[in-house]
Amino acid sequence: MERLLRNFFLFLSKNRLFTKLAKKYGLRFGAGKFVAGVSVPDAVDTIKQLNNQGMSVTIDHLGEFIDSESEAREAADGCIEAIKAIAEHHLDSQLSLKLTSMGLDISEELVMENMKRILDVAEEKEVFVTLDMEDFDRCSQTIDIFKKLRQDYEHIGTVLQSYLYRTVEDIEELNDYNPNLRLVKGAYKESPKVAFPDKSDVDENLKKIIRIHLLNGNYTAVASHDDKIIEYTKELVKKENISTDQFEFQMLYGIRVERQKELVQEGYKMRVYVPYGNDWYGYFMRRLAERPANVAFVLKGVFGK
Numbered sequence: 001m002e003r004l005l006r007n008f009f010l011f012l013s014k015n016r017l018f019t020k021l022a023k024k025y026g027l028r029f030g031a032g033k034f035v036a037g038v039s040v041p042d043a044v045d046t047i048k049q050l051n052n053q054g055m056s057v058t059i060d061h062l063g064e065f066i067d068s069e070s071e072a073r074e075a076a077d078g079c080i081e082a083i084k085a086i087a088e089h090h091l092d093s094q095l096s097l098k099l100t101s102m103g104l105d106i107s108e109e110l111v112m113e114n115m116k117r118i119l120d121v122a123e124e125k126e127v128f129v130t131l132d133m134e135d136f137d138r139c140s141q142t143i144d145i146f147k148k149l150r151q152d153y154e155h156i157g158t159v160l161q162s163y164l165y166r167t168v169e170d171i172e173e174l175n176d177y178n179p180n181l182r183l184v185k186g187a188y189k190e191s192p193k194v195a196f197p198d199k200s201d202v203d204e205n206l207k208k209i210i211r212i213h214l215l216n217g218n219y220t221a222v223a224s225h226d227d228k229i230i231e232y233t234k235e236l237v238k239k240e241n242i243s244t245d246q247f248e249f250q251m252l253y254g255i256r257v258e259r260q261k262e263l264v265q266e267g268y269k270m271r272v273y274v275p276y277g278n279d280w281y282g283y284f285m286r287r288l289a290e291r292p293a294n295v296a297f298v299l300k301g302v303f304g305k
């Protein structure tokens, strides 16, 4: 049943009509639990609150399924606005973005133009930018673009997903770039031809890549709500004498909030991924796919309290 619901929400997440309607009608159906608001000032308020609780943030200007060059340029402008707001308000925040929102499905030239505009400002303001990882079809392109940009920019990282068979090879190959990587299980529906169908394999592979990346001496963001992964990381860094400067935990805004606070109290660096913007629909559906129990929040949003 859980798998069925997961597939259903992942199917819905790709619906372009619903994506368009959601943009038009603003945050609905309890999405406010996972999305900080639709504008930069909304996001700034949320970042301040989290910073005051001892948490770092990565802010995500939501956007996917861009159809035109002008939409992609607008999305890049939105990212630049966010970086400037982070610097102006002296916030402890990075920026995350998706390359499809920069025009990946239109042309690589357009993506490079948009990314260079963003990274020029990011380097100047010293704000770190992470390229989120999307579905398998975009994985090679995302890694190739990361490699190209990494040659000219310091403030850039990306994400690898443990559900893909290719990831162990990718992490070893990327080692030459000393990358700051966020390591996750993976949020998209993928074929068993490219991704482990069994959750236990995905979990084990996440432990494996966390270990490889940390022991290679690279900065590692362990982005998971899974206590088993968090405990594994804590034990590994203790055993291998890895400094708390070399890694951080990351979780999504609105998910396991008490656990986030506990990790801060225990002295770990905790970064919260805070999405904002009017393109919230796909993100929201993927969160429901991860945990159909969250559907209760949606029902409350639809039918009142």
Ligand SMILES: Cc1cc2nc3c(=O)[nH]c(=O)nc-3n(C[C@H](O)[C@H](O)[C@H](O)COP(=O)(O)OP(=O)(O)OC[C@H]3O[C@@H](n4cnc5c(N)ncnc54)[C@H](O)[C@@H]3O)c2cc1C
Pocket: 131, 132, 133, 134, 159, 161, 182, 184, 185, 186, 187, 188, 223, 224, 225, 226, 227, 250, 251, 252, 255, 256, 272, 273, 287, 288, 290, 291, 294
């Ligand atoms: C900061 C961050 C950035 C991410 N970036 C990307 C990315 O760029 N690309 C990508 O493909 N994926 C990304 N993801 C999503 C990731 O791939 C997983 O889909 C997601 O984190 C769920 O996996 P999990 O490791 O939390 O463990 P799971 O095995 O899914 O969950 C473990 C436990 O965590 C709790 N939990 C998990 N999800 C929820 C929820 N929605 N609500 C309440 N409790 C929950 C439950 O107790 C559950 O038993 C990101 C995740 C995080 C935290």
